[in-house]
Amino acid sequence: MEKDTLTLYPQGDLDMASAKKVKESLDSILCSRGGLKQLIINLGDVHFIDSSGLGMLIGCYKTMYGRQGKMMICDASDNVYRVLELSGMKKLMPVMRQESQKTARGESYGKR
Amino acid sequence: MGNDNRVELRVKSIGENVSLVRMMASGFLYPYDVTFDVLDEIKIALSEAVSNCMIHGYDNAEDQEVVVTMEVQNRHLTIQVQDTGVGIVDIARAMEPAFSTREEHMGLGFVFMQTFMDHIEVCSEPGKGTTVIMRKQLPAGEQQMSDAG
Numbered sequence: 133m134e135k136d137t138l139t140l141y142p143q144g145d146l147d148m149a150s151a152k153k154v155k156e157s158l159d160s161i162l163c164s165r166g167g168l169k170q171l172i173i174n175l176g177d178v179h180f181i182d183s184s185g186l187g188m189l190i191g192c193y194k195t196m197y198g199r200q201g202k203m204m205i206c207d208a209s210d211n212v213y214r215v216l217e218l219s220g221m222k223k224l225m226p227v228m229r230q231e232s233q234k235t236a237r238g239e240s241y242g243k244r
Numbered sequence: 245m246g247n248d249n250r251v252e253l254r255v256k257s258i259g260e261n262v263s264l265v266r267m268m269a270s271g272f273l274y275p276y277d278v279t280f281d282v283l284d285e286i287k288i289a290l291s292e293a294v295s296n297c298m299i300h301g302y303d304n305a306e307d308q309e310v311v312v313t314m315e316v317q318n319r320h321l322t323i324q325v326q327d328t329g330v331g332i333v334d335i336a337r338a339m340e341p342a343f344s345t346r347e348e349h350m351g352l353g354f355v356f357m358q359t360f361m362d363h364i365e366v367c368s369e370p371g372k373g374t375t376v377i378m379r380k381q382l383p384a385g386e387q388q389m390s391d392a393g
């Protein structure tokens with residue numbers, strides 16, 4: 133059934149303040165859709181993530197796991213992917229990186 | 245050196261100020277021509293240190309203050325993040341990967357600070373507060389490299 137899968141597109145930085153907001157809206161979505169079997173988080177528009185953002189993602193994973201559902205992360209940029217990798221998240225769920233980078237790695241930031 | 249600089253920021257302990265501190269760091273580092281990767285590493289380490297002060301040091305109380313000092317000397321960056329909160333009883337234990345005193349946290353903050361900075365030092369006294377000092381040598385920017393070659 134189509135309704136069994138939901139894809140979410142958080143935007144901006146996922147840190148302490150924003151992760152809290154995303155978590156609140158996610159919790160109410162997960163609560164109202166008890167039959168949800170697969171949650172896909174598309175991180176294509178997330179350019180920064182720290183441990184608070186990761187904690188929020190793990191929280192979602194636990195909720196999905198608790199109801200025998202699945203979760204996956206896709207479209208992670210190189211910087212975000214590196215943090216997801218370091219966190220060991222890949223052992224829990226599929227994590228897919230962005231196919232083409234929006235900003236080239238190693239590109240210089242700042243004054244010329 | 246003409247390019248050396250130092251700033252001190254005092255921010256109220258509200259979550260929104262974590263991203264403000266990151267933006268300040270981006271502005272502060274702009275003259276040093278670092279790569280986006282290096283900038284990102286510094287922003288993650290800073291974000292971890294500042295959110296730890298707010299979450300753990302102040303138990304999410306929003307009427308406290310976090311002091312962030314950033315300094316560059318000869319392309320050597322030093323960041324100091326300080327709170328006057330509860331402090332840490334066992335620093336070595338707190339710095340172990342996956343150690344957390346909070347259920348919903350994963351204990352990754354210090355792992356990221358250690359991974360993304362060259363050196364980290366933690367001073368803390370229960371009841372007095374915590375100071376984290378992180379250092380990183382900024383790699384030579386493209387400008388310096390082309391000047392040299």
Ligand SMILES: Nc1ncnc2c1ncn2[C@@H]1O[C@H](COP(=O)(O)OP(=O)(O)OP(=O)(O)O)[C@@H](O)[C@H]1O
Binds near residue numbers: 183296332338345355
């Ligand atoms: N400024 C601080 N004041 C008091 N205790 C702290 C402070 N910073 C860290 N700690 C203690 O050290 C532990 C480990 O910190 P760390 O950042 O590695 O993990 P965490 O914050 O618990 O989880 P995460 O960073 O993954 O959300 C914390 O759980 C807390 O007990």
Ligand SMILES: [Mg+2]
Binds near residue numbers: 292295296352353
């Ligand atoms: Mg932390």
